[in-house]
Amino acid sequence: MKDSFFLLVFGTDSGGMILTCAVMVVILVSCPDDIWTLPAPSRVFVDSVNMKHILRWRPPRTACNTTVLFSVQYQGEFELLVKNDSWMDAFDCQQIPSAHCDLTFEMGSDSDYDMRVRAQCGSEISDWKKLDSPFNRRNTQLTVPEMTVKTAGDTLQVLMKEFPLSAAVSVTVWKKDEQQKSVYSVTAEQPTLLIEALQEGTVYCVTSQLMLHSGGRSNSTRPHCVLVTGPEAAAWRTPTTVTVTVIVMLGLLFAVFWSVVHCRLGSCKNFFKKEEQPQAIGLDFPVIPMLEPTQYEEFCELKPQVLNSDSV
Structure with missing residues (x-):
């Protein structure tokens, strides 16, 4: 059977060659x-x-x-x-x-x-x-936005990490014990949201959601709740004041200690040199020495001499 197939395909005459070419064309057309x-x-x-x-x-x-x-x-x-x-x-x-x-x-x-x-x-x-x-x-698949919530006095700060320019973030804020909510919009050009003049001693909760202009929305973040302490109890004021005071006092003590150690007796006199009083200009008064009490009495007993005009 194998020999017959070989003869059928290749043949021995010109007809066999034509058949062979036809079979090759069929194979080329049908192959992938x-x-x-x-x-x-x-x-x-x-x-x-x-x-x-x-x-x-x-x-x-x-x-x-x-x-x-x-x-x-x-x-x-x-x-x-x-x-x-x-x-x-x-x-x-x-x-x-x-x-x-x-x-x-x-x-x-x-x-x-x-x-x-x-x-x-x-x-x-x-x-x-x-x-x-x-x-x-x-x-497109929208993921939950990354959000950071901080407080400074009576101000709530919500910072959103990088998100697409063609999208916005919807931020929802409410008091923990109340149902009324406020909704804000954050864009990629201004990713920080500041909410001021909040009630002191109140816990506020925040959630966010990525939102496309075409209407697509991501899932919301979990509520992030923080305590608003108030402007007079800002967390940074007390440690900052204490730190500045300590630095100033240490600087003053160091200056005094350095002066005591490095200021010698001779060199310190140069800083406290007494200036001589200037003499009166155009006046030449005689200097009268101090007299003892006995010399003073003898001086007073001396009679003044009157000069006559003839003796001049």
């Missing part, structure tokens, strides 16, 4: 494309969290002598309708060795986006592999 070309990537999907969209795929299994490179294209509503069903190259994802591509910047609207990727090994290029279905950024 990936037998003769580079296989395309597989399992293409979008990993989108908090409005950051990463296209991922599985590299093809191939015995490539060089590094397999990948190129990514995308097509949105604008490319589909305005640019006649054209595809745009992802700027940072052309012939890259990694199996992922950040398309956050390219998805600038809430329309549906289609994406595709192909592999290249040397001069061999695979077919494009598309997403199973278009992706819309409104379907």
Whole structure:
């Protein structure tokens, strides 16, 4: 039977050659494309969290002598309708060795986006592999925002960590013993919320929730409750005052101690040198010495001499 099949395929005359060519054509047409070309990537999907969209795929299994490179294209509503069903190259994802591509910047609207990727090994290029279905950024997965709550006097400070520019954080504040709640909005440009003039000695609770402008919301954080102490009992005032006072007193004591140790007798006189009194200008009074009591009496008994005008 084996010999008969061989004769049927190859034959011995020109008719057999024609049959052989026909069989080869049938085989080439019916065989999968990936037998003769580079296989395309597989399992293409979008990993989108908090409005950051990463296209991922599985590299093809191939015995490539060089590094397999990948190129990514995308097509949105604008490319589909305005640019006649054209595809745009992802700027940072052309012939890259990694199996992922950040398309956050390219998805600038809430329309549906289609994406595709192909592999290249040397001069061999695979077919494009598309997403199973278009992706819309409104379907991004939103995580619970990270929040820090502090108090300073009668002010409540709520600090939100980094979150997308296209989203906002809804902050809810209420007194622990009351049901009335106040809702505030925090943007990425101003991630800190200050609530002033709160009631002293009251416990306030805070929760937050990430919210998209298109309406998507994340789960809420657990309530974070803090005690508002009041402006006169701010926690930083007492330790700060004590610290400054101690530093000043230590500085003064050190200055006095240094002066006592390093100021010698001769050198200290230079700091306390007594200035001589200046003499009266233009006057020359005789200096009268101090007299003893007996000399004073003798001095008083002396009669003054009167000079005549003739003796002058």
